[in-house]
Amino acid sequence: MWDAVLARFERQAPASVMARLALERAMPAAWIDEVFETHRQRQYPRELLFSTVVELMSLVSLGLRPSLHAAARQMDHLPVSLAALYDKVRRTEPPLLRALVQGSAQRLEPVVSALGTAPCLPGWQVRIIDGNHLPASEKRLAPLRNQRAAALPGHSLVVYDPDPDLDLVTDLAVCEDAYESERTGVLPLLDSARPGQLWMADRHFCTRTILQSLQQGRADFIVRQDARHPRIVHEGPWHDRGRVETGQVLEQDIRLDEGQAPWRRIELRLDRPTESGESVLWLWSNLPATIDARQIADLYRRRWRIEGMFQRLESVLQSEIRSLGHPRAALLGFAVAVLACNLLAVLKRSVEQAHREQFPEGWEASPYHLAVQVRSRYEGMLVALPVEHWPTWADGSASTLAQRLLELARHIKPGQVATSKRGPKVKKTREWVDSAAARAHVSTARVIEASKGKRP
Template sequence: MLPAEVLERFVERCPAAVMVRAVLENLLRPERLDEVFQRAAQRQYSRQLLFSQLVAIMSAVATRSQPSVHAAYLAAQDKLDISPQALYDKLRRLEPAVTAALVRETARDAARAIDALPGLRPPVLTGGLKTYDVYCVDGNHLTSTEHRLAELRTTREAALPGQTLALLDLRRGLITELVPGEDGHAQERSLVPELLERLRKGMVLVADRNFCTSRILFGIVEHAASFVIRQHRSTLSWEREGKRRRIGRTATGMMFEQTLDLNYEGQTLPVRRLTIELDGPTNQGESEVHILTNLPAETVPPGEVVEAYRLRWTIEEAFQCLTEVLRCEVETLGYPRAALFSFAVAVVAWNTYAVVKGALKSVHGWETIEATLSDYHLMHDVLLTHCGLEIAVEASAWCWHQGLCPQGLAKELVRLAKRVKLSRYPKRKRGPKHPPPAKTGRRNDHLSTARLLEKRKRKRP
């Protein structure tokens, strides 16, 4: 059977798996990855193990195709001329600048492909004739690793390999920037100065109150960007407070607006403060939420600002998918640089899925995809099909996808997206949470489930 005929059978049975593989082949072209490494690396070099080969090994772990780094090495052993120890040494010395560049450059290519798709999601914020690029900012501490390092074998304390600060494009669904931090105990705000250097004019940052400090707000404005951030009272000071006036109701309560003049190191920054008096208290017992923004009141209404802030949970959902659907944290990688690189490769896999999801939105409608498509079921189906696709389809069959331009890739993805049956990947919305019932008995005692079910039958009338 010809390779094209074999590939067409996979298109008929699981077109989503073919879409994911096509995007991976296009974004992770070996020559492109090696070019990124050569530009970003400061002290490292490639001799026997290329950076593109390292990304391929870690991609198998991040997508759960292989259960561990060593298993991924054994699967690709015939293509490598190094020992397992050399692989681990390369991982633990990988520079954070290379890790950040991998996410940034591949996200840039993914954004071009999404922009070439028809029916892009409407902008989150519109200021008259101007459209803002809205991004969510949040940090993520990597979970503790196994105590494999000599320095960790004598302690019971959890070993934290590091943390990251991510920037998520709300319209495209891409994580466009990743700031890796090797100190797992450091405050995530310590990574913000490096993130500010990557801001562009016209960007809008949406963040929770942990990032509401005078230094961060004034730093955002210094880079000609804007912000929508929940107020943290203990980290700000202002010299003038305008009159508070009622605006109207939102989905969660009554909204008010006033102006503040923030001051920091002799500078003054006028901002708008939107206050929502909630219909019910938050989990922390708070009855009000204050949101600060420097977006102009003449063109950006308060309702759009509040709605943009409500979308900040999108990045939390991305972190959850990275943890549960993909594998962003490898517990055996104790060295910080290796753990951070593993997380970055999982982010690249997430961006690959974002391109596939963008193609599905362009065909089936972005509202339909957001409401009915299950990320878990789709990625699980892709994972089950991946092994058969790897064996049945020759590597040469994907060379065509590697050379596609963004417009060509978008056209191919639209063709495949039309064959995806959304009924195979239904999303189930969870009902309201109920308080757990009171429990009896001692912790180490045992019960027979069959006897309990027999008692239930006797109680029935």
């Protein structure tokens, strides 16, 4: 009977079945509790397991519950009170969040590789690093109720392996203090830099400490030059390297210290200025000479893919839970949303590969529409088919799970999950508005009633 029920959901709700299989692979409850036991500092498990906390927060991140309170109220057998649950959440330690993201990405990486990847730069693993600040939370905490200013619960630094490589967040560092410098918070992430990796970052991270840390890890980098960049002791002559799609490329050698191996500075003279009015960009890199300067300029354009990932976290998933005002609770919500984003990336890659022959070029699956399909039938699927009756696909090899995901993805209609292409944005000039007019308000009902007597 259970096989027949599963077969029905595989045909009618394949995205939900795929999400369940990927979830079992990325975040099994037993593994989460092992990570907690390994990386906990002052916390300890008693009645409430950390895997239960992650499960509840996952329901909120996926949009299946509006808040942690609602998720806990709907749970059949919550072993502790709501007050104890919130106390557990607000004591979640930052190293534990990093271990969850790192470990989950490592568990999903073989599956994505089995589905097929096309590296941005053959021979290198690309890592894009950037920061994300959580927005102001509700002022539910007693110390915040007398504060008029916005309450910022913290920020995070993310290491992202972009599409078309893995399309996974591979590392995460969280900062409870919203005013802590990103240049300081990024340093623990650089310990994972190793040969064969290419790290890309914005000009905010163009500091001597960061660049030399990557150099010491024998990793390569492409970083945009900041206005207050490290002092250069030697500059070589400029050489014209030709054109790219966006402008003219020049190159020179630079050194920060005497006797240091030279780095490369790439100058990109843009045909069209950026939105901020900049017409020239400078990039620093230590890539070998076998990588052309024009290729470096094109590679840096992929740094913007991390902005798209952050946008998916905000619009597709509930990564910014404003009801969680305590920094550690809010950062836990963001970390679980990152885990959910990685799951959607696996589903997206599976659907695209399953329909690659039908749409060889230009077709891309939408994480938003995939998330809609998962939300619509996921809970009903678990009611009809309890977890204990599921097959153990996730316990097999990565290639076996990848093939299973491809089989399920073929049941998804491409037109239902395809991205919607839009034209270029029309730039609109913002006119000055008096503050009194900006704060004015009207009654919608009265405006509608008054419009009925007017002829077009």
